[in-house]
Amino acid sequence: MMEDAVSRPSFVQQNRKLLLGGLSVAAFFIAWQAAFLVVPFNSLFITKPSLMFEALWRLTLSGQLFFDLGASAAPFFWGLGAAIVVGVPLGILMGWRSRVGQALDPLLTALYASPLVALAPLVVIFLGVGATGKAFIVFILTVFDFVFNAYAGVRAVDNLLLNVVRSFGGKEKDLYLKVIVPSVIPYIVAGARIGVGRALVGVLIGEFFAASEGVGYGIVKFGNFFALDSMFSYILVVTLIAVLLTQGIRWAERTAFPWRTGQ
Amino acid sequence: MTETNRLEVPFAPAAAPPEEMGEIASRGGRRLQSFALGLSGIVVLLLLWEAVPYLVTMKAGTRLFFTPPSEVAITLWNLFSTGVIWGPLGVSAAGFAVGLAIAIAVGLPLGVLIGRSETLDALCEPFVTAFNATPRLVFLPIVLLWFGLGLWSKVVIVAFGAFFPLLINTHEGIRNTDKLLINVVRSFGAKEWDIIRLVVVPNALPYIITGLRLAIGRAVLGVVVSEFFGSNEGLGVMMVQAASQYKVNIVFAGMIVFMALSLAMTGLLKVLENRLGRWRPQRIGE
Numbered sequence: 001m002m003e004d005a006v007s008r009p010s011f012v013q014q015n016r017k018l019l020l021g022g023l024s025v026a027a028f029f030i031a032w033q034a035a036f037l038v039v040p041f042n043s044l045f046i047t048k049p050s051l052m053f054e055a056l057w058r059l060t061l062s063g064q065l066f067f068d069l070g071a072s073a074a075p076f077f078w079g080l081g082a083a084i085v086v087g088v089p090l091g092i093l094m095g096w097r098s099r100v101g102q103a104l105d106p107l108l109t110a111l112y113a114s115p116l117v118a119l120a121p122l123v124v125i126f127l128g129v130g131a132t133g134k135a136f137i138v139f140i141l142t143v144f145d146f147v148f149n150a151y152a153g154v155r156a157v158d159n160l161l162l163n164v165v166r167s168f169g170g171k172e173k174d175l176y177l178k179v180i181v182p183s184v185i186p187y188i189v190a191g192a193r194i195g196v197g198r199a200l201v202g203v204l205i206g207e208f209f210a211a212s213e214g215v216g217y218g219i220v221k222f223g224n225f226f227a228l229d230s231m232f233s234y235i236l237v238v239t240l241i242a243v244l245l246t247q248g249i250r251w252a253e254r255t256a257f258p259w260r261t262g263q
Numbered sequence: 264m265t266e267t268n269r270l271e272v273p274f275a276p277a278a279a280p281p282e283e284m285g286e287i288a289s290r291g292g293r294r295l296q297s298f299a300l301g302l303s304g305i306v307v308l309l310l311l312w313e314a315v316p317y318l319v320t321m322k323a324g325t326r327l328f329f330t331p332p333s334e335v336a337i338t339l340w341n342l343f344s345t346g347v348i349w350g351p352l353g354v355s356a357a358g359f360a361v362g363l364a365i366a367i368a369v370g371l372p373l374g375v376l377i378g379r380s381e382t383l384d385a386l387c388e389p390f391v392t393a394f395n396a397t398p399r400l401v402f403l404p405i406v407l408l409w410f411g412l413g414l415w416s417k418v419v420i421v422a423f424g425a426f427f428p429l430l431i432n433t434h435e436g437i438r439n440t441d442k443l444l445i446n447v448v449r450s451f452g453a454k455e456w457d458i459i460r461l462v463v464v465p466n467a468l469p470y471i472i473t474g475l476r477l478a479i480g481r482a483v484l485g486v487v488v489s490e491f492f493g494s495n496e497g498l499g500v501m502m503v504q505a506a507s508q509y510k511v512n513i514v515f516a517g518m519i520v521f522m523a524l525s526l527a528m529t530g531l532l533k534v535l536e537n538r539l540g541r542w543r544p545q546r547i548g549e
Contacts, residue, residue, distance in 0.1 A: 016385065017381075017385040017388070020382065020385035020386050021385055021386070021388050021389045022389075023386070024385075024386040024387070024389060024390070025389050025390075028390070045408065045409065099300060102296070102297040102300040102301055103300040103301060103303060103304040104301075104304050105301055105304075106301035106302070106304065106305060107301070107304045107305045107308060110305075110522065110526065113480070113522065113525050113526050113529065114518060114519075114521060114522030114525065114526075115483050115484050115487045115518070115521050115522070115525065117484060117487050117488060117491075118487050118499070118502060118514070118517065118518040118521055119514075119518065120491070121491070121502065121503055121506030121507070121514060122328075122506060122511060122514055124506075125328060125506060125509070126328065197396060197398065200397075200398045201398040201400055204398055204400045204401060205400065205488070205491075208400070208403070208491075208492055209491075209492075216400075216401075219401060219404055220404055223404035223405065223407075223408060228405075231404065231405065232405075235401050235402065235405070238397060238398070238401045239393050239394075239396070239397040239401070242393075242396040242397040242398065243392060243393050243396045243397070245396070246396040247392070247396070
């Protein structure tokens, strides 16, 4: 909602939401830190924000953090990339050739609804504990996000636009390049926003099960050593990355497809 | 109506293409065709899977891991007929039910509260965004440390996962209420509680149902994941143990049980949704 331009709101009023949000985050960390002035502190079960940030600083300086991030990033991007390469064309095909869509829709819906995470132990057996196994888990968790969003995107294509291209002598190729792909892209980006979250789950599951490096492995390892300050700092890093990725895509959606705002 | 369409999800099912709408007479035939095609898609996949051993010669090592669907079906039948599955299934179901109940009991009222108060919304927003974006899995090791291997760490993971879709959808539904309706009720002397009870919550019902649907999916996921990594009994535990003994058929059987459960739950919810939301055909989701 646009405010009336005549009475210009003050800085505080304009950024009220942001200020309150920042305030509550700061209050949260201060309360967390302050709680241990009252309650006895047991470093085996809980940590303080001060210790957590100290551990984060230490792990950043030693390079450990970047090493683990790199190990986790590779399967994340490979799996997600493969999901896009396979999922998007399949979804477009399903939407465009209605028989293909009808034939595959129930099967893929059933697979999408089932907790595919349950296949993780098998993936580890077949593909091992390295980057390939992790990338495959990421792939099976995210491919359906792209299939179903591309599928819905094609079905939402405006028939009028297709007819216009046809009337002006457009070929099948023109239909794809000029109408279908541009209309489907916002749907695919929306799919990516959901897929990114699931891809993170995939990487973590792969690393929880069996791995020798990576952020998820780090969290489990620190937990086993009762090094809770390091463990919380890794959890904080994962949280920050997750927020950056999803909010980043949301921002990109708003900027690139402003007509789709409000979702 | 335009007001409600504004928030349609990008992947909401599109309306039937115009050419299908035109020929109402052949609609039944089309639906039959679509059903037959869908069924054949599944059947073809299963047959192919079954036929793999006859088409490809596998090494002895690979054959150890391979299970045709017929064997999975037999395993499934055995699990149920011998009653072996009921114990683990009950444990999993208990974790699911308690966790989901807690998520509903906390998520719905909180969603109404932050939907009605902008200050509260602004205060909670960073946490909701952060925890909703973060895979809940990341907290599993610490939850295990705090709550141990039993029921309660599972309940916490399930509740934590199911909580956010409920909260966010309720919030969205509450905020989306027609201001005019609120003003009318207020003009007739309604208090805040009456507004919530009479206008805001009924209005948000379709959103809440959708939140519930997402929450069920996340809760099932929570059960699976927490049993994989930190539990001593349950269906997920059974599957991990089977996998480590290369009993692939039990892994698939367990997955089919989980699949059937989540399909049944979402189907049930769809019935509820059709009944409650008949007056307003609209969907909202993440």
